[in-house]
Amino acid sequence: MDVPAAVWWLTIAGIAGLLLFDFIFHVRKAHIPTLREASFWSALYVGVALVFGVVVWIFGGSDPGAEYFAGYVTEKALSVDNLFVFLVILGGFKVPRAGQQKVLLFGIVFSLIARSGFIWLGATLIDRFAWVFYVFGLILLVTAGNLFKPEGGDSHTPDNVMVRIARRLLPASDTYDGDKLFTVENGRRVMTPMLLVMTALGGTDILFALDSIPAIFGLTQDVYLVFTATAFSLMGLRQLYFLLDGLLDRLIYLSYGLAVILGFIGVKLILHALHENNVPFINDGEPVPVIEVPTGLSLLVILGVLLVTVVASLVSGRGRAQNAVSAARRHAQEYLEVEHDPDVREQIYQRLLAEEEQLKRLPEKHRRWIREEESLMALLRRAHEEHGRA
Template identity: 55%
Template sequence: MNIPAWVWVATLCGLALLLIFDLAIIGRRPHEPTIRESALWVAFYVGLAGLFALGIYLTSGGVYATEFVSGWVTEYSLSVDNLFVFVIIMGKFAVPRIYQQKVLMIGIILALIMRGAFIAVGAAVVSRFVWVFYLFGLFLIYTAIQLVRHKEDDDDVKENLMIRWARRVLPVSKDFDGARMTTRLNGKKFVTPMLIVMIAIGTTDLMFAVDSIPAIFGLTQEPYLVFTANVFALMGLRQLYFLLGGLLDRLVYLSLGLAVVLGFIGVKLLFHAMHENNLPFLNGGEHMSWAPDISTNLSLVVIVGVLAVATVASLIKSRGAVETPAPAAPVATEAVESEADAPGKARGATGGSSARGAIPEPNRPQ
């Protein structure tokens, strides 16, 4: 796929204009988007991705268009799963709802910059060293296993090294000052918890890129398609965060579905590496023609099918949990609780285990 320089420039300019437009909206009127507003924006970005795929089909053929759609669906699904962590981060730092748009927008910009760098390095590596696909494949399979084993661990987000360093080095105020990242208290300059939240979102995006970039290189090795699929997956993520809202808690099987997808792509990468094998200690440096070649069309069918099953199963599971009535409390026949005991009982009744995606108590930086 030969992409002229002017196409790259036009794509980057279009991306910059969208980001500037989004930032202008947030800066002019910080607010919590309504369901209707969020749905319209999500539909706009999904439609834009569809038009882009159609343009690739008309200019470069169906194979590249299918590779783009496969990569976009995979990256978009991974982004939805990442929203679970964003919800927990927002709750942990008690970010006011009207300022969460700004946090997400800055996070998206940081993600685009970091993924752009990752893609540039990844494209240079895969074009020269075929054996790197073995590493990518094994890493994705390992990630899939970890998702299955620790699918409930994302109910808590531990502070990473960067956040702990920022807390230790920077003077952090106790309270937010609007959407500002710095403030003055008694004539002294402080950074606000907003900056710590930005660091948390940015470093989280970096960890997400480590998973997602090898995954999309398993579907296409075209740098332009890898980059644009990531762009369209991230654009609109801010509005999707507000659109899904409580629905995130109901996608209980999404992580398992993504584990299957990542495992599938990992196996596909291993087979691809075997076909292109050039390692002397593996099969004498000869191509392993016995390894099956998984086509892009089959990959798209598997990815969409698995994610659809995971989504439907999640909604059925969560609907059953909501509709199932709670067992009736036993009726006391021999004794009547004293008024002093009642408050303790009431507190115990609400102190059960939390559902997946529940937000921990706010832990504001001191």
């Protein structure tokens, strides 16, 4: 699309305004979002993204509209998958529930900045070198293959390179001071773990962008559509985290669905690269007559794969068992190691009791597997003993 500079600036200003609004009215004062709050704002941000897509469809045409929606849905699905890693990082740093909002908003802003840089770089490379489509396609195929490999909860460590550098350069406290980034300890100013967890999220956001940007360039090469689809997929991610917190572990087949989608887009990119080929050792530098996948079909494939993946995850007995186990483990750890407010701890303990009841109602084969999880059983016993002494 031929997008005037004024529209670009209005779009950037609108996105920046939404982020500023989010900070001032929701994040600046640390609190735990209610289910109603998270649901309302998640729906609102999705609605804004869909309305924007309709506007693109009306004023830009059906092809740009379909490209935007395909890009938005793909990026949103990748963002939800990224929430699993955020969950590991926040748990690894024992971030109090009320302070998680600020961390997540920082992650979203940093991710948007990092991906904007990758978008500019990718657009520049595509404009100058047609062979970049081969590289992007191979990146997605490798990523898809990696997603098919099972991962454990320790596969994403919160102690990444950026965190180690930050610890080396700046003195750090071992305890939180609300949601402050710095505090005074023994008469000197030190950073809190809150700044470290933000650094960890920033490092992982850069890795996420390496997969995300090639994927959306495989659906559209229009920089405006790439930027807006990416930006709107990140908006509302903070609220979605709290909304899906109890369901994240239930989506056990999401990574497989994303693997299929990224593999499909990778093949699509390579077909496009062959169609535009100018690499000397491929067909003597001439374009190869191959079938190109239309955007409408791409959108249908993406939506279909995600629908099958989500439904299969929700009806899976293994998914229910894994979700209950992960929730019980997380809430036991929060009760024992993270939260100190008596009221919040009591709420967590009541949720833990409800999750243990769910565990007892699982089929015997799942209960037997749970009983063999010695670390989980020990954690639950500690939580009950701690509550008995309170």
